[in-house]
Amino acid sequence: LDSVEFGMQINDYSIGRVGYDRQWKLNQPTFGYSNVAQPLGDTATLKINEWLANEDILFGDDFIELFNPYAFPVDLSGLYLTDNPVTEADKQEIPPLSFISGDGFAVFRADDQNRPGHVDFRLSAGQEHIGLFDAELKVIDQVLYTPQTTDISQGCVPDGSVNFEFFELPTPGLTNTMATTPPTTVTLVPLEVTAYYYYVPTDSTSESTWMQPDFNDLAGWQTGWTSLGFGFGGTSRVAYNDCVYREDHPYIGSNVTTYGIGSGYSGATSGPLLDQATGDDTGITATLTQSGGVTWQPSPASGGHDCAVGTDAYNTFGGIADMTGVIYYGSAGWWVDLVFTGLEPTTEYTFATSAARCDYTDRLTIYTLNGADTYTNASTSGVDVLAENMVRFNTGDNYNEGYVARWTGITAADGSFTVRAKADPSSTDGRKAYSFDVFKLEGGFSGSDVQGDMLGINASLWSRIEFEVEDPCVFDTLTLRMQYEDGFVAYLNGVEVASDNFTGTPVWNSTADSNRPNELATGFVEFDISDHISDLQPGTNVLAVHGLNDDKDDGYFLMLPELIASSDPSLDPYTVALRLLDGLRITEIMYNTPATTSEYDYIELQNVSDVNLDLTGVRFTDGIEFTFPPMELGPGEYVIVDSNSAMFEIAFGTGINVAGEYSLELSNAGENIILKLALPLDAAILRFGYDDGWYPLxxxxxxxxxxxxxxxxPASWDKAESWDAALPSPGAPNP
Incomplete structure (x- = not known):
């Protein structure tokens, strides 16, 4: 009796007959009432906005996206899309009653299909010409593109403009977006600042101006290290590093770093040392360098083990830094340098190291301390002391002896010293010896000694640190980290931003409200001062801190600030999606459980990147159906989706990260699997098929x-040679 043929529709609108001639038009929904036609925009404003011409994994087909910059919807009926504007302008007519929303998009799949939302041609990955024509074959818009890259689209930024960009993540039906900048963290005031002005006031002069950025009356002010204090020289912080560690070694203590070096090692050779008790960054950096091609050997079979219980090495490192593995010798004349930077000039440090291959009797290593101003050799009794800064012992068989090279009382005015390990060329085995297996650095925070200026005179100290900021607008968080005894008030460019253990308005001789426990002093406390980002200014800034003791006669005082700003776009959906494309992979598929057991089919996924991945909304849309709940997956971690969680737990036990049960089922004969990003993004992370004929097992x-x-x-997931047959290992590295 009646019928209608319609094309692409848009949200929140209907189509209906309107007017005396009862023509079908776009309507404002009026269920149960007279139809009301929707005003329409001008087709002449339409733009070809994005195109994908070389799809592989992200999408199953190429596409063309149109953009309507007009506020009202536009009727696309009778317009033409073509990939040959010169001779075939009318190649693909858009069906009647097809619409694009106001300030919205219309996407056409270029897949050789003549139906709504598709065009009856494909795009060339080489140079191509796309045209949009009106009903009279007058050009509305056209683009000429050059050769395209696989899974990279091209389009306008901003939407509808004449500026063309390439997109790692095609976004059909959504605003074109360029990749955001990576997360940025900037330490504006680091722990090792030396241009630090401080003053113990003797009267109220400058009481209201000393913290202002334009204050310049620095007569009587002194320059010191960032850490200002006294009484805490005996409160040591200890950092450990295991130079040769991997997960199958017996143990490693908490907050132990694992910087190493040598052939076979792929980790960091340099980085911050951590306070083993708290995990705090000590502000000291350890860096390993080498010459002669040494080898990193973690194998227990070829790399020794802990020294005997009761030895110096065991008592120094046992239970904290495992001595399995060694850094092997290189060619003649090899050496390995361990360089420490960021040391506090007034702090005394203790350094200790050891190595033990445990098989060879004459492989002598010489350890030499260089660059320190003061030091005392305190190596294990029995170690050959060649000079106060140079010792030697047999690292080829150190199990029973447990020798340690050690120096105490190390100071370095320039904040740095080096320990070099090398083979003793005069030994029987010549170049054959071993360098650093484990090391330890211990030292307290004495900082700049202000005891003579403060103790018994004034409980207050003023300090100013100048720092530079290029563009404060890029930051979205600002954190002040403080070690202090007993209290403080901090100012940023003259504005108070944080305080603790003090109330009221500080004056030149203020005291803290109470005597803060000394054991809390050397632990950092973080203060979120992000509300004061607006107080930063381009160019020179000033962090001013009023340090407060509880009494002028208190023998303990400490003030150590660190100011950190960061900009992290990790919550941006585009960045989240790019990380998933780079880092989320399917690593195991159990598609056909043995007939003699209950079904426990599953798919294992792994984060192969070095950043956390937000899996929220990630979807399996082909083969099985599953949408991940709100969750994150850390670097290297695994997650499982299964067909029957109860049976899976019976088969493999608890403790495996299972996101949930999927619907449908994995075909025993093989099928296609599509893993997609969360809506509204439609790109696939992986798109592949498996086959039961690949591996009969x-x-x-x-x-x-x-x-x-x-x-x-990702394209290799579709090939049999990319896979192996193995015994199931859900949630763990594949065997």
Whole structure:
């Protein structure tokens, strides 16, 4: 009796007959009432906004996206899209009653199909010409593009403009977005600042102006290290590093770093040392360098082990830094340098190191301390002392002896010293010896000694640190970290931003409200002062801190600030999506559980990147159906989706990270799997098929498919040679 043919529709509008001629038009929804036509925009304003011409994984087809910059919807009926504007302007007519929303998008799949939302041609990955024409074949918009890259789209930024950009993440139907800048953290005031002005006031002069950025009356002010204090020289902080560690070694203590060096080692060779008790950054950096091609050898079979119980090495490192593994010798003349920077000039440090191959009797290593101003050799009795700064012992067999090279009372005015390890060329085995297996650095925070200026005179101290900021607008968090005894008031460019253990308005001889426990002094307390980002200014800024003791006669005082600003776009959906494309991979598939057992099919996914991944809303849309709940996956971590969680737990136990049960089922004969980003994004993270004929052991014989290289290109997931058959290992590295 009646019918209507319509094309692409838009949200929140209907189509209906309107007017005396009862023509079908776009309507404002009026259920149960007379139809009301929706005003329409001008087709002449439409723009070709984005195109994908070389799809592989992210999308199953190429596409063309139109953008309507007009506030009202636009009728697309009778317009033409073509990939040959010169001779075939009318190649693909858009069906009647097709619309694009106001300030919105319309997407056409270029897949050789003549139906709504599609065009009956494909785009060339080489140079191509796309045109949009009106009903009279007058050009509305056209683009000429050059050769395209796989899974990279091109389009306008901003939408509808004449500026073309390439997009790592195509966004059909959404605003074109460029990749955001990576997370940025800037230490505006680091722990090792030396241009630090401080003053113990003797009267109220400058009481209201000393913290202002334009204050310049620095007569009588002194320059010192960032850490200002006294009475805490005996409160040591201890940092440990295991130079040769991997997960299958017996143990490693909490807050122990693992910087190493040598062939076979892929980790960091330099980084901050951590306070082993608290995990705080000590402000000291350790860096390993080498010459002669040494080798990092973590194997227990070829790398020794802890020294005997009761030895100096065991008592120094046992239970904290495991001595399995060694850094092997290189060619003749090899050496390994361990450089410490960021030391406090007035603090005395203790350094200790050891190594033990435990198989060879004459492989002598010489350890030499360089660059320190003061030091005392305190190595294990029995170690050969060649000079006060140079010792030697047999690292080829150090199990029973447990020798340690050690120096105490180390100071360095320039904040740095070096320990070099090398083979003793005069030993029987010549170049064959071992360098650093483990090391320890211990030292307190004495800082600049203000005891003579403060103790018995004034409980207050003023300090000023100048620092530079190029553009404060890039930061979205600002954190002040403080170590203090007993209280403080902090100012940023003259504005009070944080305080603790003090109430009221500080004056030149104020005291803290109470005597803060000394054991709290050397632990950092963080104060979020992000509300004061607006108080930063381009160029020179001033962090001023009024340090407060509880009494002028208190023998303990400490003030150590650190100011950190950061900009982190991790919550931006585009950045979240790019991280998922780079880092989320399917690593194991159990698709055909043995017939003799209950079904426990599953898919394992791993984060192969070095950043946390937000899986919230990530979807399986083909093969199985599953949407991840709100959750994050840390670097290297695994997550499982299964067909029957109860049966999976019976088969593999608890403690495995299971996100939930999927619907539908994995085909025993093989099928296509599509893993997509969270809506509204529609790109696929992985798109591939598996086949039961690849490896018969995976077809009902109790074995699973495991990916050989989780870091390979996603296109390789579709190939049999990218997979292996293996015994199931859900939630763990593939065997």
């Amino acid at each position: 995976t077809d009902g014989q109790g074995w699973s498919l495991v990916i050989r290289d989780p870091t390979a290109k």
